[in-house]
Amino acid sequence: MVKRRQLQTYVLSLFLFFVPWACADTQFRLIVDASGSMLISDPDKLTSESLKLISDLAPEQEATLGVWLFGERARVLLAESKINASTKARLNKAVNSYTPGDLQTDLESIIKLLLQTPDVGGLEPGFDRHWILVTDGMVDVSLDEAVNQASRNRITNELATQLAERGVHLHTVSMTGYTDKELLQSVSTLTNATHTEVATPDELLDTFDRIFSQASPSEEVPFEGNTFFIDEAIDEATLLIFHDLGVQPKIFKPNGQPLVLTEANVSAVDADHYLLATITKPAVGTWQVEDVDLERSNIRVITKLSAQTTKVAPVLFVNEPIYSTVGLFQDDQLINDAKMLELVDVHQRLNLLSGESSKELMKRPLDIANYQFKNKIDQITDVGNYELISEVDGKTFVRKLSQFFSVAAPITFEAERQSENLVSFSAKPTNLRLNVLRSNARLILTSADGGEESLELPLIGEGFWQKIYPVPPNSTVSAHVRLIGITQTGVRFEYSTPSWYLTRDGAGSVTVSRSQQEPDTALAAAAAINRDLVPLVVTPQVAIVSESELDNEPEGMSNEEDAGSTDEPLPEASDESLVEEAETSLSTTDWLLYGALNGLGLLLFIGGYWLFRRIRKKRKQLVIED
Structure with missing residues (x-):
């Protein structure tokens, strides 16, 4: 019976482990910035050649392709249709005929338009949606920066959520360093896609090739x-x-x-x-x-x-x-x-x-x-x-398999002053693969003297963690979140966010900042600039397990993006054990130290009161003698 169960488990694991590299039908929607600056960013029109590369690589009759332009307004350059010889000919004519020249960069309008555009081409049910956005600018819909920021907020919140719910992978490509990198990266991360910064137009072709390999691995x-x-x-x-x-x-x-x-x-x-x-x-x-x-x-x-x-x-x-x-x-x-x-x-x-x-x-x-x-x-x-x-x-x-993926922070951590002494902390997931119900987030507060306080971050609904913290007078505190994360497939990991710094002088208003720079640090930075020093580039660290650890790997483990994937998840840890592991407790030494400090304080208070009574009694005796 045991052997049969092991055999069944083994056979099942074969189906769970491996899936054919044949892919579902794919919808490609290509979105190109038509602002005038693209003439400078891409003088050789390699963007156009990259669009044609996607149509050449995609299998005919198994994928659709459409091209849209955005700038002052959103419009269609090539109506979406199934890829075939006719579509490729129309694409070649379309990309050679348009000239960028818009004066604004209205990203919000093009995303809204594409979300409202119905699917065409009669693809098989369950097809994949891969949209590719190429831009060289910032969200620029008004001379008023507040209006531009409001547009950015709607993109990163409402529109990005709608894209993720529809299963759209929005790959973003920045042509220059002057782009809304944080916005583009957050939208791509939420939609299980990649954000790529290209230093030169020549890199566009490689970027589009990698995106196609993600959409259709082979x-x-x-x-x-x-x-x-x-x-x-x-x-x-x-x-x-x-x-x-x-x-x-x-x-x-x-x-x-x-x-x-x-x-x-x-x-x-x-x-x-x-x-x-x-x-x-x-x-x-x-x-x-x-x-x-x-x-x-x-x-x-x-x-x-x-x-x-x-x-x-x-x-x-x-x-x-x-x-x-x-x-x-x-x-x-x-x-x-x-x-x-x-x-x-x-x-x-x-x-x-x-x-x-x-x-x-x-x-x-x-x-x-x-x-x-x-x-x-x-x-x-x-x-x-x-x-x-x-x-x-x-x-x-010989065979070769290439798998492209992005690594992102699991949560974003924000701090915002609510009143004179209150600061609101919030931690939000960057991707829906994070199981927020089973993950645990703690707010770690470190004072100037090195003391550390760990507070539970309450989960607001099923969306994110939030806590209001009162900052005492005359205090300097750094704050970060320590996350014990669990993915939707049961994979456990740990992560600590970058810190926020809180300063409150006296009973004044608290200040909140991303960085804390001491005077000595500022002088050292200025000296480094004067010497024209080049910053140090640190290579990412990769940890590899030993063979003995690998032998203990749970069967069926995979990093697939959703719980319904073909790969068997890691055995789930109980919520109780997770919380117990995340809780910080005081050791015996800590209790003894706190007890000694409290006892010393009490002795000082009693001694002070006794000394006060003695001095008062002597003064009364002197008055009586006089």
Whole structure:
């Protein structure tokens, strides 16, 4: 009976762990800033080429595409329809005909318009919504900054919530540093999407390629130098080759002959900065490329011998662990031949993405258990965009899986003065993956002398935590929130927010600020500026668990974004134990110290009163004697 139950659990885990990389139908809505400044930010119109890249990559009849412009007013550039040859031709004409020139940047109006625009194209039920917004400016609808701020507030609150409720992934792309980064990032985080800042227009193509990979993940074969290997199991290969303007890349078959883009089994799109070539039944062997930007290019494949991995949620929280499992499948059946799997090497790499470049933070081999290759990344400490790469080397075949995701703070922490001495603290979740009912948030107050006070933050309804705190006279206090978070799939993590600083001189009004700068610190900062020092860049920390810890990983663990995902959640901790763990209690030493201090105070009070009575009695005696 025990063996049968274990077998059932194992078989079930196979279905829970892995899902095919075939995707649901997808709705792509592309939203482009039409303000006049875009002529300066994107003089070569790479935004237009990036829009065409999405239409070229998306499978025909399985995705819809529409393009909208916004600035002084919102309008349609390309009406939404299913992607086919006609749609691509109309898109090419549309993007070459418009010229940015608007004087305002009304982001609110375009989001409202798209939320009111009905779906078209007859996509299959359950289709994904991926919207991409490109802008180079701030919300600018009035000369009155209060009006602009009110528009920002409506976007981050009402409209962002409506987007999340409809299942829209709103990917945002900033063309310059002069954008509403905090607004764009918060909307993307709430909607399980990415926010990307591009330093140059050239990075737009890479950004759109990554967004498409999130919307429609696929297997790849890696480049080995300027070559790549095609095995017998591959039915189709799609090469996306980036290159410089005016350069014609070359592709050579295993027999050394150049690939002719007009061959019967080849479908190709040759753009100014990329070549997209799809080859049906490609020849087996080692292929070669020339005049190609290898770091940016990739080769997507459709194959009967596939590598599949557990999904990673599009948005993870700081310090949230990642459980990853890779399996090999033959015709969608998990390979359980132990001798064959012993010949397979699987490695994973974690990269921090920044524009066209990336920085490798981790690389390690994966250990095999139950015919699967497992890894756990304990935590990532910094926000940003990341890529988790799984590479499979089976000696006679190679596969590569790229998973793109963002790491974000799980909550925002705000402090606002309510009256002369009252400050309102609030902590709000940045993404609906945080289970606020099971998570615990405590307000940590640290005084100038180092004393620490921990207060429970009450949960307001099911939305956020809030507390009103009275600031005593003559006090300086720093405040932050310590969160013990639980995701919707039961994954536990801990997080501490940046601090707010409260100062109240005498019985005056309390001041609230993000930073506290001492005079010495200010002088040191000024000296550093005078010496033209470059700030230190700190690499995000990544913690990797040991093999023994990995063996104890709960079955079915995944970082999928919702509780209804195909991955089995971590066994849930009870609410009582969570609260007990979050509570701060006094140790025996603390009680003894407080008791001693109270006793000393009481003795001083009694001694003072006794001394006062004695002095008064002597004065009375002197008066009587006189």
